[in-house]
Amino acid sequence: MSDYDYDLFVIGAGSGGVRAARMAATYGAKVAIAEEYRVGGTCVIRGCVPKKLMVYASKFAHDFEDAAGFGWKVGESVFDWATLIYRKDAEIDRLNGLYIKNLERHNVEIIPSRAEIEAPHRIWLSGEERHVTAKYILIATGGRPNLPVDLPGAEHLITSNEVFHLEKQPDRVVIVGGGYIALEFACIFNGLGTETTVLYRGEEILRGFDDDIRSTLHEEMEKRGIRILTKDNLASLEKNEDGLTVKTIEGRTIRADQVLAAIGRSPYTRGLGLNKVGVELGQRGEIKVDDYNKTNIDHIFAVGDVTDRVNLTPVAIREGAALAETLFNNNPSITEYDNIATAVFTQPEIGTIGMTEAEATSAFDNLDIYLAKFRPMKNTLAGNDEKTLMKIIVDADSGKVVGCHILGPDSGEMSQLLGIAMKMGATKADFDRTVAVHPTAAEELVTMKEPSRTIRKNA
Ligand code: FAD
Numbered sequence: 001m002s003d004y005d006y007d008l009f010v011i012g013a014g015s016g017g018v019r020a021a022r023m024a025a026t027y028g029a030k031v032a033i034a035e036e037y038r039v040g041g042t043c044v045i046r047g048c049v050p051k052k053l054m055v056y057a058s059k060f061a062h063d064f065e066d067a068a069g070f071g072w073k074v075g076e077s078v079f080d081w082a083t084l085i086y087r088k089d090a091e092i093d094r095l096n097g098l099y100i101k102n103l104e105r106h107n108v109e110i111i112p113s114r115a116e117i118e119a120p121h122r123i124w125l126s127g128e129e130r131h132v133t134a135k136y137i138l139i140a141t142g143g144r145p146n147l148p149v150d151l152p153g154a155e156h157l158i159t160s161n162e163v164f165h166l167e168k169q170p171d172r173v174v175i176v177g178g179g180y181i182a183l184e185f186a187c188i189f190n191g192l193g194t195e196t197t198v199l200y201r202g203e204e205i206l207r208g209f210d211d212d213i214r215s216t217l218h219e220e221m222e223k224r225g226i227r228i229l230t231k232d233n234l235a236s237l238e239k240n241e242d243g244l245t246v247k248t249i250e251g252r253t254i255r256a257d258q259v260l261a262a263i264g265r266s267p268y269t270r271g272l273g274l275n276k277v278g279v280e281l282g283q284r285g286e287i288k289v290d291d292y293n294k295t296n297i298d299h300i301f302a303v304g305d306v307t308d309r310v311n312l313t314p315v316a317i318r319e320g321a322a323l324a325e326t327l328f329n330n331n332p333s334i335t336e337y338d339n340i341a342t343a344v345f346t347q348p349e350i351g352t353i354g355m356t357e358a359e360a361t362s363a364f365d366n367l368d369i370y371l372a373k374f375r376p377m378k379n380t381l382a383g384n385d386e387k388t389l390m391k392i393i394v395d396a397d398s399g400k401v402v403g404c405h406i407l408g409p410d411s412g413e414m415s416q417l418l419g420i421a422m423k424m425g426a427t428k429a430d431f432d433r434t435v436a437v438h439p440t441a442a443e444e445l446v447t448m449k450e451p452s453r454t455i456r457k458n459a
Helices: 015-026 041-046 048-068 081-105 180-191 211-223 313-328 357-363 377-382 411-423 428-432 442-446
Strands: 006-011 031-034 109-111 115-119 122-125 130-139 143-145 172-176 195-200 227-230 234-240 243-248 253-256 258-261 265-267 300-302 342-344 350-354 366-374 388-395 401-407 453-456
Touching: 006 015, 006 115, 006 313, 015 031, 015 041, 015 081, 015 130, 015 313, 041 048, 041 081, 048 081, 048 180, 048 377, 081 109, 115 130, 130 313, 172 180, 172 253, 180 195, 180 211, 180 342, 195 253, 211 227, 211 350, 211 357, 211 388, 211 401, 243 258, 342 411, 350 411, 357 366, 357 388, 357 401, 388 428, 388 442, 401 411, 401 428, 411 442, 428 442
Parallel strands: 006 031, 006 130, 031 109, 130 300, 172 195, 172 258, 195 227
Antiparallel strands: 115 122, 122 130, 143 265, 234 243, 243 253, 342 350, 350 401, 366 388, 366 453, 388 401
């Protein structure tokens, strides 16, 4: 009989923790998972899934407008926030139930409690006031939204945690931040009819993405009526009878009903007891792990956002799966971090994979850049001026495609398939010999013949 209550104890039932727990149990391990909020974690409960449902809701306004160009007479349309929130919550409840069932079906014990490590193999369950022991401990506690706590009026800010549960749709919203979560919510609110302002301290929105994508998204969001204020930031927030008064460091005054802070997320390790067992943290507060998700303590592991590697659901899931393979299936596994395709569900949407032009410029001597900016077919009859942008970055010496960035409808879907080609090491010649699918926007990816510009460092 084992010396411990469990072979594996998982703290946090989000994307990474659930996958690791379920797979470990499949391989015969005795597994428990503790969750202090709701099984499913950020992605299912207050991240990717509810967000995408709200993105769908917000697109209808544009579709109704476009429909007129195709001969439709759409009657007066009215949006009801309460219905959307109610139906979205029902779907989240359904998914939460499925996650619970799935864990139970695999004999994973779910413990609805906060868990803290108190000794190398011992965990304190504060919700149940008892201890348990485990041979291996997995920390999968994710991240938490950052808040500028010292800002005057910070208590009036909401984060992505609260935005999904607002009782009333704000007439005016200010969104602080220029990352993907900030911009996705800006487009959601704008589509639903809220007057939307983005306040971002940097030079240009969406830092870390390709510059052509960033500037074109900026233009397109403004065309849709979103006010984007860059190089400015919150100075204070004051509540009054008519909502909130936002003062900015550049001296602007903006009136709003809600102010959403989307200024990044930090690994969630507070109060976890890591200092009691000596788990090492990095500079950003992330748990440091090796390729096999092992911390500096031999039997303690961490996966997902709490390790702050690539903070995306599919990555956390991969890491969780790799851990279960390593510990319980005698199959040491690591996660590959190159060429991860991602989508940003702004309007227009972004699909992207590989290096930005700036990154490729520092990595290679010679580049060919293929760029196409065009009005997609649907927009012609719709009378809609929104542009699609496609950009392929090629290492001119090897011919290999090293980056591919798309801004336009369904580009997230396209990027998933580009991910396969790029993982296989596709060259521009491979793209060229692929016959186009017509009429689609994606065909542009295989029909761009001449580079729009070339970069030759030693020319
Ligand atoms: P999480 O899913 O955050 O799960 C951690 C869990 O641990 C939580 O349920 C938490 O309650 C629990 N917990 C924490 N501490 C304790 C404790 N001490 N005891 C017990 N339980 C604890 N990613 C994408 O790939 N695509 C997207 O479109 C996307 N959109 C997003 C939109 C938003 C608004 C946000 C916030 C995130 C989004 N993400 C998206 C990121 C994605 O949600 C995360 O990368 C993913 O959820 C990380 O999984 P995880 O397992 O590391 O942690």
